[in-house]
Amino acid sequence: MKKQIENRDDLKLLVRTFYDKIRADQEIGFFFNETITDWEEHLEKLTDFWEANILGTKNYNGNPITVHNAVDKKFNHQITSNLFGIWLNLWFATLDELFEGENVEILKRRAQKMSTFLIMNIFKSREHA
Ligand code: HEM
Structure with missing residues (x-):
């Protein structure tokens, strides 16, 4: 069974795998x-x-x-909007690969x-412009 998204460490893993x-x-x-330029800063943000x-x-903020x-x-x-579609597909794929449960659906x-x-x-x- 996959894990639920419960805390910051779960989100860290999600964000890193996604990027x-x-x-x-x-x-x-x-x-x-x-x-x-500063990936650590971006991933933290x-x-x-x-x-x-x-x-x-x-x-x-x-x-x-x-x-x-x-x-x-x-x-x-x-x-x-096609590029946003690609972004979303990768987001969905990462969520499904790593986790399951209510927060997965909320984050989608x-x-x-x-x-x-x-x-x-x-x-x-x-x-x-
Ligand atoms: C084609 C789609 C997207 C592209 C090309 C894109 C690109 C970027 C880039 C290049 C940055 C860094 C900007 C900088 O540091 O100067 C950024 C920041 C960010 N992106 Fe996206 N993004 C996309 C979609 C999304 C989506 C769908 C979300 C949220 C659901 C999102 C959330 C964020 C957030 C929260 C930041 C940090 C903003 C801040 O500095 O406070 N992005 N994005």
């Missing part, structure tokens, strides 16, 4: 590899983000909308919602 897949992906890896999201801690609008601008507005739903939110804001930000 290994992301970095190796032909279509979206370069957005990350060419932007992120993403663990904070998901911990706040699922366990209700208050340790993430970034602004994902501003960050993704800036990434889209940096790459000459190349981000598409939250990422899906967040993707819609981010891509809509990217489109909106291009109107003012």
Whole structure:
């Protein structure tokens, strides 16, 4: 039987395994590899983000909308909803590979919602670009 997602260590493993897949992906890896210089910092931040999201801690205080609008601008507005689809497939695959239970389903739903939110804001930000 696989494990449930219960604590920060579980989220750390999830985030690390996910970004290994992301970095190796032909279509979206370069957005990350060419932007992120301090991977340890990024992985910690993403663990904070998901911990706040699922366990209700208050340790993430970034602004994902501003960050993704800036990434889209940096790459000459190349981000598409198809790329978000690839991101989500890797997220789902990592969750299913490592864990099971209610939090797996919650994390799938939250990422899906967040993707819609981010891509809509990217489109909106291009109107003012
Ligand atoms: C095609 C899809 C995506 C791409 C190309 C992408 C790319 C990136 C990159 C390059 C960064 C680092 C930015 C920097 O440090 O300057 C970043 C940060 C981040 N991403 Fe994404 N991302 C994608 C989808 C998502 C999704 C769906 C989520 C959440 C469900 C997400 C959550 C985050 C968060 C929380 C950060 C940290 C923001 C901060 O600095 O506070 N990303 N993303």
